[in-house]
Amino acid sequence: MNEDxxxxxxxxxxxxxxxxxxxxxxxxxxxxxxxxxxxxxxPLIPKKGExxxxxxWRITFVGAILLxxxxxxxxPEPYLQIFKVCIQGAPxxxxxxxxxxxxxxxxxxxxxxxxxxxxxxxxMISGIYVELIRGIPLLVQLIFIYYAVGRFFHIEGMVAxxxxxxxxxxxxxxxxxxxxxxxxxRGQTExxxxxxxxxxxxxxHVVLPQTVKVVLPAIGNEFISMLKDSTLVSQLALADILxxxxxxxxxxxxxxxxxxxxxLIYLILTLVLSRxxxxxxxxxxxxx
Amino acid sequence: xxxxxxxDLCKDFTVDGLKTVHAVKHASLTVNDGEVVVIIGxxxxxxxxxxxxVNKLExxxxxxxxxxxxxxxxxxxxxxxxREEVGMVFQSFNLFPHLTVLDNITLAPRKVLKxxxxxxxxxxxxxxxxxxxxxxxxxxPTQLSGGQQQRVAIAxxxxxxxxxxxxxxxxxxLDPEMISEVLDVMLDLAKxxxxxxxxxxxxxxxxxxxxxxxxxDAGEIIETGTPDEIFTNPKSExxxxxxxxxx
Numbered sequence: 001m002n003e004d005x006x007x008x009x010x011x012x013x014x015x016x017x018x019x020x021x022x023x024x025x026x027x028x029x030x031x032x033x034x035x036x037x038x039x040x041x042x043p044l045i046p047k048k049g050e051x052x053x054x055x056x057w058r059i060t061f062v063g064a065i066l067l068x069x070x071x072x073x074x075x076p077e078p079y080l081q082i083f084k085v086c087i088q089g090a091p092x093x094x095x096x097x098x099x100x101x102x103x104x105x106x107x108x109x110x111x112x113x114x115x116x117x118x119x120x121x122x123x124m125i126s127g128i129y130v131e132l133i134r135g136i137p138l139l140v141q142l143i144f145i146y147y148a149v150g151r152f153f154h155i156e157g158m159v160a161x162x163x164x165x166x167x168x169x170x171x172x173x174x175x176x177x178x179x180x181x182x183x184x185x186r187g188q189t190e191x192x193x194x195x196x197x198x199x200x201x202x203x204x205h206v207v208l209p210q211t212v213k214v215v216l217p218a219i220g221n222e223f224i225s226m227l228k229d230s231t232l233v234s235q236l237a238l239a240d241i242l243x244x245x246x247x248x249x250x251x252x253x254x255x256x257x258x259x260x261x262x263x264l265i266y267l268i269l270t271l272v273l274s275r276x277x278x279x280x281x282x283x284x285x286x287x288x
Numbered sequence: 289x290x291x292x293x294x295x296d297l298c299k300d301f302t303v304d305g306l307k308t309v310h311a312v313k314h315a316s317l318t319v320n321d322g323e324v325v326v327i328i329g330x331x332x333x334x335x336x337x338x339x340x341x342v343n344k345l346e347x348x349x350x351x352x353x354x355x356x357x358x359x360x361x362x363x364x365x366x367x368x369x370x371r372e373e374v375g376m377v378f379q380s381f382n383l384f385p386h387l388t389v390l391d392n393i394t395l396a397p398r399k400v401l402k403x404x405x406x407x408x409x410x411x412x413x414x415x416x417x418x419x420x421x422x423x424x425x426x427x428x429p430t431q432l433s434g435g436q437q438q439r440v441a442i443a444x445x446x447x448x449x450x451x452x453x454x455x456x457x458x459x460x461x462l463d464p465e466m467i468s469e470v471l472d473v474m475l476d477l478a479k480x481x482x483x484x485x486x487x488x489x490x491x492x493x494x495x496x497x498x499x500x501x502x503x504x505d506a507g508e509i510i511e512t513g514t515p516d517e518i519f520t521n522p523k524s525e526x527x528x529x530x531x532x533x534x535x
Contacts, residue, residue: 190345191382191441195396195448196372205395209386 061271068264078254082245082261089244090265096161096240097227103166104226105219108173115178126174133171139232141168146236161233169226176222180215181207213284220277224270231266241265290356290373290451290483292319292342297351299337311337313507314351319452319500322481326494329504330530335487336456338504342485343367343374343454355452372400375445379457381437383429383444389416390425393444401448408447415443419473435466442473453477455486491535495519503527 071079114126145164192202234243245262299312312334319325340346353360393412397403416422419439459467478497501518503511
């Protein structure tokens with residue numbers, strides 16, 4: 001791995017810190033090796049070097065699978081029933097997550113471009129959007145946008161939820177993409193400019209491909225966050241995994257048992273996804 | 289081919305919005321058609337800034353630069369056209385890491401000159417042959433040594449068929465054993481009559497290839513002369529003490 005890549009990686013890690021740790025300001029971006037980097041959800045993605053069997057990921061994953069299997073096999077009453085009900089919510093969870101991440105990437109790309117734009121007012125607009133979104137709790141935004149979109153456009157719940165989540169995550173995504181664009185060394189732009197490429201050509205052929213490569217793992221990470229935060233849509237009467245579980249509780253009052261299954265389902269999904277993101281990251285590094 | 293004329297060029301930087309640094313002070317120089325002009329001087333003396341002003345990677349504060357009959361410093365100048373015609377090689381190579389060596393070279397001819405793919409690749413292979421790296425066409429830049437990367441960077445600049453070439457410390461980032469392979473390519477170019485303006489610390493190259501040497505210190509051009517005059521009989525004390533240190 002060369003130095004540029006390390007720098008890019010640090011910048012991106014710092015970006016994640018910016019997002020997760022409210023108190024860390026843009027100083028973290030200057031990548032003078034702040035200790036705060038360890039505070040990210042880094043452990044979510046298994047490290048490249050961790051090849052031994054007893055990695056924390058493996059223990060958690062195997063533990064979760066075994067526990068779920070044991071419950072379903074040895075105590076099918078009531079766990080099998082609960083599982084069958086809850087898993088019905090999985091399509092909704094995935095649909096919302098996937099659609100919303102696509103929406104967030106689209107919004108984020110424009111926001112990211114906006115915040116590196118030379119035009120002052122475009123810059124300002126994306127800045128205000130990011131500040132606004134970062135300053136309001138996700139649940140509050142979600143419900144607000146959901147009702148706002150519902151009242152003015154009269155669209156169905158699922159679409160409204162996806163739009164709301166996209167807008168919320170778009171701001172964070174925008175910051176990731178901005179960091180990714182800025183992480184491309186200046187020499188790259190200079191070399192392309194010196195060859196006679198126009199600003200647009202420089203961006204499309206030189207900056208963007210390198211940005212995509214560095215932001216992909218971060219987008220993967222956002223995807224995992226999105227999967228978890230998609231539980232918030234259960235507040236909006238969408239029948240996702242959590243909502244199915246809560247409906248089941250209201251019928252049977254088996255609250256602890258149901259929530260155990262719901263938690264296990266999310267845990268297993270998240271662990272699988274984080275491994276996939278880790279593999280993707282490793283791949284990207286290998287292709288240097 | 290081209291003639292580069294720099295007249296009374298100044299470049300000021302503002303540091304922290306307070307202090308003004310005069311990176312280049314009233315520099316004037318001429319690179320005649322087919323000439324090789326080498327700028328030497330201690331680091332921080334404004335050599336690179338002066339060089340980078342020629343294709344407007346730096347915006348000069350005042351003064352004028354002309355390439356043939358085109359006024360580079362004219363705000364209405366077609367910068368793309370100028371940059372097409374002036375190749376540049378950087379200290380840190382700046383190859384595009386996401387593209388193969390071949391694609392690095394063909395990118396600009398295809399996108400800027402609108403050359404078709406086959407023609408661009410044919411041209412690229414000829415240039416790679418010339419810098420001795422035809423077998424590396426399909427590799428990615430990170431798989432090459434520094435010297436190889438810099439030779440690819442030269443080929444990439446040549447693919448635009450430039451009228452003049454700028455070199456910004458092309459060997460400073462290289463391990464000693466790789467410097468000569470890059471200098472050889474540059475010497476060949478000089479022999480072929482390419483108009484070249486370089487910043488370098490390679491005095492051997494300056495002696496062998498330069499028509500004119502310019503010594504800069506603290507943003508000013510202190511002395512201009514043939515290699516013979518500068519190296520054996522420098523007029524200025526500053527030139528003399530610099531050369532004593534470096535040789």
